[in-house]
Amino acid sequence: MIKTFSSRAGRLSATNKKFLQSKSKSILKIGEKPSTTKPLIVDIGFGDAQSFVCDVVENKDYVFIGIEPYKKGFARAVQFYEENMPKNMFLFNGDAREFLAEIKYKIDFIRIHFPDPWPKKKHAKRRLVTKDFLLTSHSILKKGGSIEIITDSSIYQQHLEELISHQNYFKQIKKFPFTYQISTFHKKALDKGHTIKEYVLERTN
Numbered sequence: 193m194i195k196t197f198s199s200r201a202g203r204l205s206a207t208n209k210k211f212l213q214s215k216s217k218s219i220l221k222i223g224e225k226p227s228t229t230k231p232l233i234v235d236i237g238f239g240d241a242q243s244f245v246c247d248v249v250e251n252k253d254y255v256f257i258g259i260e261p262y263k264k265g266f267a268r269a270v271q272f273y274e275e276n277m278p279k280n281m282f283l284f285n286g287d288a289r290e291f292l293a294e295i296k297y298k299i300d301f302i303r304i305h306f307p308d309p310w311p312k313k314k315h316a317k318r319r320l321v322t323k324d325f326l327l328t329s330h331s332i333l334k335k336g337g338s339i340e341i342i343t344d345s346s347i348y349q350q351h352l353e354e355l356i357s358h359q360n361y362f363k364q365i366k367k368f369p370f371t372y373q374i375s376t377f378h379k380k381a382l383d384k385g386h387t388i389k390e391y392v393l394e395r396t397n
């Protein structure tokens with residue numbers, strides 16, 4: 193796992209620790225496939241889980257695999273699962289790139305809301321969405337599957353536009369089929385008056 197995650201452990205409450213140690217049925221092993229015939233969506237970096245769990249409840253025709261290394265957010269998602277037992281929610285605590293690299297099945301959608309922008313040039317390599325990430329996503333998405341990325345970082349927007357213009361295996365489309373609640377980082381972006389952009393990329397070939 194990349195080293196920058198350790199600083200995100202935050203202060204864990206006794207409840208957080210209890211759910212982190214639980215043997216919840218929602219927790220997947222690396223690359224494991226949830227048992228379902230419904231379309232699969234991978235949500236990368238759901239943060240504090242507050243909007244993620246609402247999105248899961250509001251989109252019952254899809255099965256979510258939520259991936260988050262941040263332990264407090266992950267613990268909250270497990271707690272939500274244990275208290276509400278949604279049938280369409282699975283979780284992985286770790287780096288999405290490591291999980292996606294192990295997938296032996298196809299998925300329908302990937303969603304990334306407000307990825308860490310890493311705005312400094314010297315940290316650009318830490319950005320989640322890279323040429324390699326798009327290649328991996330292309331190999332695991334079904335044909336016609338799509339990725340949604342939302343960001344308020346103008347530097348990340350430029351970075352994405354450059355990546356998109358230098359490839360031909362995804363085309364930009366307008367629609368992603370999920371409703372979503374305003375997340376914590378979305379709200380921060382609105383409060384700061386930032387321009388928020390949404391990129392939806394459909395696998396073409």
Ligand SMILES: C[S@@+](CC[C@H](N)C(=O)[O-])C[C@H]1O[C@@H](n2cnc3c(N)ncnc32)[C@H](O)[C@@H]1O
Binds near residue numbers: 200238240260261287
């Ligand atoms: C800026 S926060 C956005 C959180 C949430 N999506 C929101 O909109 O409020 C970015 C999140 O991505 C997670 N993250 C960063 N790199 C990741 C990776 N390689 N795999 C999975 N999650 C990652 C971080 O831990 C963090 O919670």
